[in-house]
Amino acid sequence: MNDVPQALRASVALRIAAGLFLAVWCVVAAFPLVWTAAMSFRAPVDALSANPLTVLLAPATLRLVGGVSVLDLVFGLVGIWLGWRGATRGLPALAARVPAVPGVVLWPGLAIGFSFAAGFGLFVLLPVLSDLVGQGLRMLPLLGLLAEPVIGFTGEHYRAVWIKQEFYRNFLNSMLVTVGVVTISLSVGTLAGYALARSQSRIAFWLLVAALVFRAMPHSVLTSGYVPFFLSSREILAPLWEWAATGWFFQLFSDRPPLLYGQPAAIIIVLVSINQPFTIWMLRSFFQNIPQELDEAARVDGCSHFEAFWRAIMPVMWPGVITTGLFSFLLAYNDYLVTALLLDAQSMTMVPAITQFLNRDIRLSDQMEAIAAAVSITAPLFVLVLVFQRQIVAGLTQGAVKG
Amino acid sequence: MRLKTLLMFTAPSAVLMLVFIFVPLISVAVQSLFSTTLVREQVKVETCTPGFLAQVCTTAERSQVVLRADGKPVTRTVFTGLDSYRSVLEVEKLAAAFASGGQGWTAVAGLDFWRALRFTLTFTFITLPLVVGLGMLIALAVNNMLRSVRGPLVFISLLPFIVTPVIGALSIRWLFVGDGILTALLRATIDPSISMFAQGWTIELLMLVYRVWHVAPFAFIVFYAGLQTVDQDTLESAVIDGASRFERLRFVVIPHLMPLIVFVALIHMMDAYRVFEEVVGFAAEAHVISLQWLTFNFLTPDFTGNRSISRASASSMLTMVGIVLLLIPLLVRVWRDHKPRS
Secondary structure, three states, X not given: OOOOOHHHOOOHHHHHHHHHHXXXXXXXXXXXXXXXXXXXXXXXXXXXXXXXXXXXXXXHHHHHOOEEEHHHHHHHHHHHHHHHHHHHHHHHHXXXXXXXXXHHHHXXXXXXXXXXXXXXXHHHXXXXXXXXXXXXXXXXXOHHHHHOEEEEOOOHHHHHHHHHOOHHHHHHHHHHHHHHHHHHHHHHHHHHHHHHHHOOXXXXXXXXXXXXXXXXXXXXXXXXXXXXXXXXXXXXXXXXXXXXXXXXXXXXXXXXXXXXXXXXXXXXXXXXXXXXXXXXXXXXXXXHOOOHHHHHHHHHOOOOHHHHHHHHHHHHOHHHHHHHHHHHHHHHHHOOHHHHHHOOHHHOOHHHXXXXXXXXXXXXXXXXXXXXXXXHHHHHHHHHHHHHHHHHHHHHHHOHHHO | OOHXXXXXXXXXXXXXXXXXXXXXXXXXXXXXXXEEEEOEEEEEEXXXXXXXXXXXXXXXXXXXXXXXXXXXXXXXXXXXXXHHHHHHXXXXXXXXXXXXXXXXXXXXXXXXXXXXXHHHHHHHHHHHHHHHHHHHHHHHHHHOOOHHHHHHHHHHHHHHHHOOHHHHHHXXXXXXXXXXXXXXXXXXXXXXXXXXXXXXXXXXXXXXXXXXXXXXHHHHHHHHHHHOOOOHHHHHHHHHOOOOHHHHHHHHHHHHHHXXXXXXXXXXXXXXXXXXXXXXXXXXXXXXXXXXXXXXXXXOOOOOOOOOHHHHHXXXXXXXXXXXXXXXXXXXXXXXXXXXXX
């Protein structure tokens, strides 16, 4: 049960202090997010109240819109608990049962499938179930009270954001950009990281030093380089299309040079490049921890370097790749500066799009929509960490943190 | 591994970094020395109104943008040397501030670049020890807990790190803005007239709190992973030698984690120096701005649709010089650790 040797065990006082400290930290860590989520389901009068009890119980929302009953709450809590168990226990077990599929396909597939299943269960199945049970309970005396609404609850802000303000467009743009960034960044990065881990060459060393300096460059510096080029890419790239030697090639793709401003594809390449330094450093330290004998054996058997990488290294590299991929995901998904400057209203991702709700902060409902949008942006990240937290810790322990 | 293989494997990554990081840096350096403006011309416009007996005519000179045949404005790029730097640094106002009769530092605090620099540097150096310290404390505490509760603890601790920076800043702002519940709490306990967004220093305090809240989990997860690899035998022999808990931490655990501490410090300095999302999330631009925000603001089109590219480039170059200077000590250390052994 307790794996720490007797002599190394902490004194009771120290353990109580550590427990208290962690309790305080957990409250501090989760409170702003939990509170924002609670606010997003209330009518503005309740959500923006200075009294925390009003925010939690939402009497005005209950009067005006309706609410949830004790029964709904119980169902909700059970649902959340099941989701938690499913993500932390069920998914890894499921993943272990289908080892034939490579992790890079398996894990994202599982995560997406799980999100849909959880969303369906939580927002469609549970309310219907709870309603049915409630109908039954109402016929009984006393127990019927359990089915009466007690806490105010409304989903109207989400409806306004996702349907009226068409936030789903921004969601799709975000998905496009993040999926693009993660796949390209990992395919390019694993090759480079592997080679850098196995090479003793001076060039490899200089490449790593250069990457470290590039990692330090603030994104605004790079973006000031991109903006003029992106805005007038038609004129700047024109020679490539007009010159006979290269023109035939580029004209296969389009008749004239593209305007890069507002192109998700251009943003993907930019974010991949910005992310490369961190990716190759991290993957390099993972590959250094994979024994060199593995690919040497493959080489002796007559594989080329690439075949050795493909057959001997690929099957064992997934923990590191998943951890690195998660960092790439966070960078692409969370970016504000680059996307705000280089994308137009059509192709805007979710994070820069939220400022449109903030800047129109005139009516109370505008602020509520901003809050609902913020929660919508956070929810996918929440699921992601729920599913991948074991891989993150395992991945970091395996390598990246050797400095 | 032969050189050719190395080059083949690293080529895609190296080309991307060359084209999208190195080339933009060069082009920013060049842009900062030139200025592109719309060509304007003076046009005499005669407007006549019918009057009694004769028309009344007035001629006025107006300046208007010259258009090309295809309707786009003609632009002219001229070499301006260090003019954009001078305009970003506001050299004249700086000189006036320190001339006799000037207001000295109080006047400097009103100049955009200098207040951005002041905030960015204090922000970086105040958050650095707090992030490393808090991350270490959480890692040690979680590591002392029973294995069964560690999973949920790690999950909750990671939340502030994964949340989108702008959203994290907003979620803290909503607790304090207007009659937010935490402002209400402060008013009830400390001072009934507190308002967190009315003056610069309280906003700055919130920004510091937000950043430590956001990054400490990253330090925690790295240190926690490192703690899993501490050699148990060394710890036990330290116990036999009579080392107290604190001495074991000081002489066994911390030295083992030292490369990780340098790693976290390096990453955190790079990231804290580019503080930006806080300014957006807390809507702080009237009181506190950062260097990245300054460049961002130059790049954002103003109400006539112009972007001041050359000033943005100049402030970018200054920002870049700053981070390189800051990182030199840490870079030298990394250099020594990773130098090829040939």
